[in-house]
Amino acid sequence: MILSPDQMILFVIWGIPINATIFYTWIVMAMLTGVSMLLTRNLRADVPPNRWRTALEVIVQSIQSQIEEIAQGPSRHLLYFAGTLFLFVAVSNLLLVVPGFEPPTSSLSTTTALALSVLVAVPLFGITSRGLGGYLKTYLQPSFIMLPFNIISEASRGISLAIRLYGNIMSGAVIAAILLTVAPFFFPVIMDVLGLLTGMIQAYIFAILATVYISSATKPPHPSTTQKDKS
Known part of the structure; x- marks a missing residue:
């Protein structure tokens, strides 16, 4: 049984194997x-909204409201990044019900790449919001002794994100394969619903x-911390 789409070589382009x-x-x-x-080609103020535009606005506003609730303030800059992550993972997982489709999120290489993008985004957003010096100070809080522990904590976030997403998707695929061998005509419908x-x-x-x-990297320093630094 093939557990990862990385093992499935579909074709070769110029001597480079392209896996699933x-x-x-x-x-x-x-x-x-x-x-x-397709949905945004007529996204202008002078064009009356249709049902597709309305549905798109509902989705975007829902994602934005969730982000602003977590960030505790306006955070449109996070909408593009987190919203893209959500749509990519969601569409990849939803297409699991299509026969023959292998979701890329069931590959550890994909989940690792997504986690690395988050790890890179955290300091980029933090430096943009606080400045280079202000962001680097967060690694020394509450004391410079915490520097190695803060670095380890930052790296462990990416590892946990990758393994969590990969483990959940792969566990579902393995369970589905086992159930299909037991009852191939009854369980596919149930597994499709659970997969969605x-x-x-x-x-x-x-x-x-x-x-x-x-958001934790872009939030302004706590007032008490700022006053302590000034004193």
Whole structure:
């Protein structure tokens, strides 16, 4: 039994093997790009809204409200990053019900890449919000003795994100394979429903955790800490 789409070589381009992870990642990105271009081609104030535009606005506003609730303030800069993460993971997991589709999120390489993007985004957003010196000071709080522990904590976040997403998706795939061998005609419907549910939950959790990590790096220092530094 193939546990990871990395093991499935679909074709070779110029001597470079293209596995299922890369191929289906391209499919998801092409779908998201095409749908977004289709829905936003007439997104202007002088064009009356239709049902697709209304549905798009509801989705975007829902994601933005969740982000602002976590960030405790206006955070449109987080909407683009966390919203893209949510849509990519959600669409990848939802397409699991399509026969023959291998979700790229069931590959450890994909989940690791997503976690690394969060790790890179945290200092970038933090430096943009606080400045280089202000962000680096967070590694020395509450004391310089905590520097190695804060660095380890930052790195462990990415590892936990990657393993959590990969483990949940892979556990569902393994359970589905076992149930299909036991009752191949009854359990597929149940597993498809559970796959849709868990796929949306995992996308939501991943985007929320990314928002929490970035928000913690962009929040202004606590007033008591600022006064202590001035004194």
